[in-house]
Amino acid sequence: xxxxxxxxxxxxxxxxxxxxxxxxxxxxxxxxxxxxxxxxxxxxxxxxxxxxxxxxxxxxxxxxxxxxxxxxxxxxxxxxxxxxxxxxxxxxxxxxxxxxxxxxxxxxxxxxxxxxxxxxxxxxxxxxxxxxxxxxxxxxxxxxxxxxxxxxxxxxxxxxxxxxxxxxxxxxxxxxxxxxxxxxxxxxxxxxxxxxxxxxxxxxxxxxxxxxxxxxxxxxxxxxxxxxxxxxxxxxxxxxxxxxxxxxxxxxxxxxxxxxxxxxxxxx
Amino acid sequence: xxxxxxxxxxxxxxxxxxxxxxxxxxxxxxxxxxxxxxxxxxxxxxxxxxxxxxxxxxxxxxxxxxxxxxxxxxxxxxxxxxxxxxxxxxxxxxxxxxxxxxxxxxxxxxxxxxxxxxxxxxxxxxxxxxxxxxxxxxxxxxxxxxxxxxxx
Numbered sequence: 001x002x003x004x005x006x007x008x009x010x011x012x013x014x015x016x017x018x019x020x021x022x023x024x025x026x027x028x029x030x031x032x033x034x035x036x037x038x039x040x041x042x043x044x045x046x047x048x049x050x051x052x053x054x055x056x057x058x059x060x061x062x063x064x065x066x067x068x069x070x071x072x073x074x075x076x077x078x079x080x081x082x083x084x085x086x087x088x089x090x091x092x093x094x095x096x097x098x099x100x101x102x103x104x105x106x107x108x109x110x111x112x113x114x115x116x117x118x119x120x121x122x123x124x125x126x127x128x129x130x131x132x133x134x135x136x137x138x139x140x141x142x143x144x145x146x147x148x149x150x151x152x153x154x155x156x157x158x159x160x161x162x163x164x165x166x167x168x169x170x171x172x173x174x175x176x177x178x179x180x181x182x183x184x185x186x187x188x189x190x191x192x193x194x195x196x197x198x199x200x201x202x203x204x205x206x207x208x209x210x211x212x213x214x215x216x217x218x219x220x221x222x223x224x225x226x227x228x229x230x231x232x233x234x235x236x237x238x239x240x241x242x243x244x245x246x247x248x249x250x251x252x253x254x255x256x257x258x259x260x261x262x263x264x265x266x267x268x
Numbered sequence: 269x270x271x272x273x274x275x276x277x278x279x280x281x282x283x284x285x286x287x288x289x290x291x292x293x294x295x296x297x298x299x300x301x302x303x304x305x306x307x308x309x310x311x312x313x314x315x316x317x318x319x320x321x322x323x324x325x326x327x328x329x330x331x332x333x334x335x336x337x338x339x340x341x342x343x344x345x346x347x348x349x350x351x352x353x354x355x356x357x358x359x360x361x362x363x364x365x366x367x368x369x370x371x372x373x374x375x376x377x378x379x380x381x382x383x384x385x386x387x388x389x390x391x392x393x394x395x396x397x398x399x400x401x402x403x404x405x406x407x408x409x410x411x412x413x414x415x416x417x418x419x420x
Contacts, residue, residue, distance in 0.1 A: 001402045008395040015388045019381070142375040 025063050032061025046252045048108040049186045058098045064136030066093040071103045074128040083112045109254045125149040152183030163262040175231040181223040182214040189214040191251030199240040206234035286333035290326040297322035317359040342400035349389040
């Protein structure tokens with residue numbers, strides 16, 4: 001009995017020493033981890049905007065490796081609908097080493113559900129970041145934090161004026177005003193504005209394309225704006241009293257279509 | 269029980285010894301709070317539980333020392349180990365704790381440590397039970413030698 005009791009006492013003491021040693025070294029190591037998050041950079045490619053967030057994780061003073069580091073960003077709209085999800089995974093940052101990682105968040109506008117809403121309305125997106133890691137394969141940790149990302153609409157306050165007709169012998173010239181502001185700091189609106197005039201029977205009776213080039217918002221109070229009066233010659237023989245004008249904005253990032261009805265007082 | 273040995277003088281000495289040990293537990297708590305001052309914001313939410321834990325341990329230490337040399341000592345040691353196991357399971361929410369610091373939510377999975385603490389306390393329970401059996405055995409055989417301290 002005496003030996004059994006002594007063995008149990010020693011087992012307890014050894015386990016306590018191991019536990020205390022583990023706790024002290026883990027706490028010490030965790031305080032020696034350095035994380036430097038750099039300035040996010042953004043790149044505009046053909047059809048997508050990419051935010052690249054650099055992070056330098058310094059585990060030089062650590063006694064344990066950082067395993068299964070997973071950084072996830074979820075962007076939601078104001079109603080909580082998930083617009084996109086992006087993840088970066090680093091299998092291991094060994095002890096006494098430093099790793100540079102890039103967490104990329106890439107938005108392709110046309111892949112966002114109901115993306116047309118965000119072309120004409122400013123909003124605040126909610127960015128939910130989560131970091132999951134397993135420290136020393138002993139302590140799995142999970143961090144969550146939220147931030148907001150203001151979204152500037154590239155076609156903010158899009159206004160299409162009432163179409164007006166001016167007649168000559170063979171044609172009618174439909175003219176109307178189009179105006180909007182580019183609130184997006186990322187999107188350079190460089191493309192074409194295709195205008196089609198349709199009669200009551202949905203027949204195309206006139207068409208024209210106009211180049212648009214509105215630079216991104218630079219951060220001062222003056223939003224880059226587009227304000228033009230567009231004119232389209234229309235075949236007078238097919239012209240009906242009412243119809244519609246279809247406008248299609250075509251850029252490398254998105255395509256947006258809107259229609260405006262017209263009503264003429266008289267037809268020659 | 270040998271009540272003749274349970275004199276007023278011995279009782280005072282026991283209370284004094286038990287008191288000193290309980291104070292030592294409080295000193296340990298004080299040192300713990302000093303060491304964790306830097307991360308107090310992290311564990312601030314859990315400070316009432318930590319305080320409660322140290323108070324309970326101090327009470328146990330006092331009672332165990334007071335009942336030293338009796339079967340109650342082993343019963344109290346057993347109760348202390350059980351208390352530690354259940355208290356840790358409840359306060360550490362089965363090993364997964366979450367802490368909110370400003371805008372950041374941190375979740376820590378401490379199940380490994382919880383498992384280790386439970387193992388240590390289970391070994392402690394086994395040791396206590398065997399010690400109690402040994403104590404009763406020696407007492408039954410009349411081998412229990414009275415020492416300087418009072419014995420019941």
